[in-house]
Amino acid sequence: MHKILVAYISRTGMTEKMANFIAEGIRMTGQQVDIRKISEINNEAQLNGYDAYLFGCPTYHRDMTNGMKNFLFLAQKANLTGKMGGAFCSYTHSGESGPMIFDTMQHVYKMDMVDLGALNLKEAVIDTRDGVKACQDYGKAVCAKFKS
Numbered sequence: 001m002h003k004i005l006v007a008y009i010s011r012t013g014m015t016e017k018m019a020n021f022i023a024e025g026i027r028m029t030g031q032q033v034d035i036r037k038i039s040e041i042n043n044e045a046q047l048n049g050y051d052a053y054l055f056g057c058p059t060y061h062r063d064m065t066n067g068m069k070n071f072l073f074l075a076q077k078a079n080l081t082g083k084m085g086g087a088f089c090s091y092t093h094s095g096e097s098g099p100m101i102f103d104t105m106q107h108v109y110k111m112d113m114v115d116l117g118a119l120n121l122k123e124a125v126i127d128t129r130d131g132v133k134a135c136q137d138y139g140k141a142v143c144a145k146f147k148s
Contacts, residue, residue: 025139052084
Protein backbone atom coordinates (compact mmCIF):
# COMPACT_ATOMS: atom_id res chain seq x y z
CA MET A 1 0.00 0.00 0.00
CA HIS A 2 1.26 3.45 -0.94
CA LYS A 3 0.75 6.59 1.12
CA ILE A 4 -0.38 9.73 -0.69
CA LEU A 5 -0.65 13.34 0.49
CA VAL A 6 -3.33 15.64 -0.89
CA ALA A 7 -2.42 19.16 0.27
CA TYR A 8 -4.54 22.15 -0.68
CA ILE A 9 -5.59 25.70 0.01
CA SER A 10 -9.21 26.74 -0.49
CA ARG A 11 -10.83 30.16 -0.45
CA THR A 12 -14.50 29.27 -1.00
CA GLY A 13 -14.47 25.56 -0.14
CA MET A 14 -14.52 24.35 -3.75
CA THR A 15 -10.85 23.34 -3.90
CA GLU A 16 -11.38 21.54 -0.59
CA LYS A 17 -14.25 19.60 -2.18
CA MET A 18 -11.96 18.67 -5.07
CA ALA A 19 -9.33 17.45 -2.59
CA ASN A 20 -11.90 15.23 -0.88
CA PHE A 21 -13.21 13.80 -4.17
CA ILE A 22 -9.64 13.11 -5.34
CA ALA A 23 -8.98 11.36 -2.03
CA GLU A 24 -12.06 9.18 -2.65
CA GLY A 25 -10.54 8.10 -5.98
CA ILE A 26 -7.28 7.25 -4.24
CA ARG A 27 -9.11 5.19 -1.62
CA MET A 28 -10.97 3.34 -4.41
CA THR A 29 -7.59 1.98 -5.54
CA GLY A 30 -6.82 0.68 -2.06
CA GLN A 31 -4.14 3.27 -1.30
CA GLN A 32 -3.81 5.31 1.89
CA VAL A 33 -4.39 9.07 1.67
CA ASP A 34 -3.87 12.00 4.02
CA ILE A 35 -5.71 15.25 3.26
CA ARG A 36 -4.16 18.38 4.73
CA LYS A 37 -4.61 22.11 4.36
CA ILE A 38 -1.26 23.65 3.44
CA SER A 39 -1.61 25.93 6.48
CA GLU A 40 -1.23 22.80 8.66
CA ILE A 41 2.18 21.98 7.14
CA ASN A 42 4.81 24.06 8.88
CA ASN A 43 8.09 22.47 7.78
CA GLU A 44 9.48 20.19 5.09
CA ALA A 45 9.81 17.27 7.55
CA GLN A 46 6.00 17.03 7.59
CA LEU A 47 6.16 16.13 3.89
CA ASN A 48 8.34 13.07 4.47
CA GLY A 49 7.01 9.53 4.26
CA TYR A 50 4.69 9.85 1.26
CA ASP A 51 4.94 8.04 -2.07
CA ALA A 52 2.92 10.61 -4.01
CA TYR A 53 1.83 14.22 -3.64
CA LEU A 54 -1.12 16.15 -5.04
CA PHE A 55 -1.21 19.90 -4.50
CA GLY A 56 -4.30 22.04 -5.10
CA CYS A 57 -5.11 25.74 -5.13
CA PRO A 58 -7.85 27.97 -6.54
CA THR A 59 -6.96 30.41 -9.28
CA TYR A 60 -7.24 33.93 -7.88
CA HIS A 61 -6.68 36.87 -10.24
CA ARG A 62 -5.05 34.52 -12.79
CA ASP A 63 -2.51 33.31 -10.25
CA MET A 64 -1.91 31.01 -7.30
CA THR A 65 -2.61 32.34 -3.84
CA ASN A 66 0.35 33.68 -1.87
CA GLY A 67 -0.16 30.84 0.60
CA MET A 68 0.42 28.28 -2.16
CA LYS A 69 3.49 30.13 -3.41
CA ASN A 70 4.99 30.01 0.10
CA PHE A 71 4.05 26.35 0.45
CA LEU A 72 5.79 25.48 -2.83
CA PHE A 73 9.03 27.02 -1.53
CA LEU A 74 8.67 24.92 1.62
CA ALA A 75 7.94 21.77 -0.41
CA GLN A 76 11.04 22.34 -2.53
CA LYS A 77 13.16 21.77 0.59
CA ALA A 78 11.60 18.29 1.03
CA ASN A 79 13.45 16.82 -1.99
CA LEU A 80 10.50 15.27 -3.82
CA THR A 81 12.59 14.24 -6.84
CA GLY A 82 11.21 11.12 -8.51
CA LYS A 83 8.04 10.98 -6.39
CA MET A 84 4.62 10.66 -8.06
CA GLY A 85 2.68 13.87 -8.33
CA GLY A 86 -0.35 15.76 -9.54
CA ALA A 87 -1.88 19.23 -9.27
CA PHE A 88 -5.43 20.54 -9.27
CA CYS A 89 -7.31 23.83 -9.17
CA SER A 90 -10.76 25.31 -9.08
CA TYR A 91 -11.63 28.54 -10.85
CA THR A 92 -14.45 30.82 -11.89
CA HIS A 93 -12.96 32.66 -14.89
CA SER A 94 -9.53 31.18 -15.65
CA GLY A 95 -7.57 28.19 -14.42
CA GLU A 96 -3.90 29.13 -14.35
CA SER A 97 -2.93 27.93 -10.87
CA GLY A 98 -3.16 24.18 -11.58
CA PRO A 99 -0.76 24.25 -14.54
CA MET A 100 1.61 26.55 -12.60
CA ILE A 101 1.75 24.10 -9.69
CA PHE A 102 2.07 21.15 -12.08
CA ASP A 103 4.99 22.79 -13.92
CA THR A 104 6.74 23.57 -10.64
CA MET A 105 6.39 19.98 -9.48
CA GLN A 106 7.55 18.58 -12.82
CA HIS A 107 10.36 20.94 -13.78
CA VAL A 108 11.65 22.34 -10.48
CA TYR A 109 11.09 19.37 -8.16
CA LYS A 110 11.68 16.78 -10.95
CA MET A 111 8.68 14.70 -9.89
CA ASP A 112 7.03 11.91 -11.91
CA MET A 113 3.78 13.64 -12.77
CA VAL A 114 0.46 12.10 -13.82
CA ASP A 115 0.16 12.05 -17.61
CA LEU A 116 -3.18 13.90 -17.52
CA GLY A 117 -1.60 17.25 -16.66
CA ALA A 118 -3.26 19.43 -14.04
CA LEU A 119 -6.93 18.93 -13.19
CA ASN A 120 -8.72 22.27 -13.65
CA LEU A 121 -12.42 22.47 -12.87
CA LYS A 122 -14.76 25.41 -13.04
CA GLU A 123 -16.40 25.85 -9.63
CA ALA A 124 -19.89 25.35 -11.08
CA VAL A 125 -18.91 21.83 -12.23
CA ILE A 126 -17.27 20.50 -9.06
CA ASP A 127 -20.47 19.38 -7.31
CA THR A 128 -21.91 17.73 -10.42
CA ARG A 129 -21.63 14.03 -11.22
CA ASP A 130 -19.08 14.83 -13.94
CA GLY A 131 -17.03 16.97 -11.56
CA VAL A 132 -16.96 14.33 -8.83
CA LYS A 133 -16.01 11.66 -11.38
CA ALA A 134 -13.24 13.83 -12.86
CA CYS A 135 -11.72 14.29 -9.40
CA GLN A 136 -12.01 10.62 -8.50
CA ASP A 137 -10.51 9.61 -11.84
CA TYR A 138 -7.60 11.98 -11.27
CA GLY A 139 -6.83 10.33 -7.92
CA LYS A 140 -7.03 6.91 -9.57
CA ALA A 141 -4.70 8.03 -12.38
CA VAL A 142 -1.97 9.03 -9.93
CA CYS A 143 -2.26 5.63 -8.24
CA ALA A 144 -2.12 3.85 -11.62
CA LYS A 145 1.42 5.21 -12.04
CA PHE A 146 2.57 2.90 -9.24
CA LYS A 147 1.81 -0.05 -11.52
CA SER A 148 3.60 1.30 -14.59
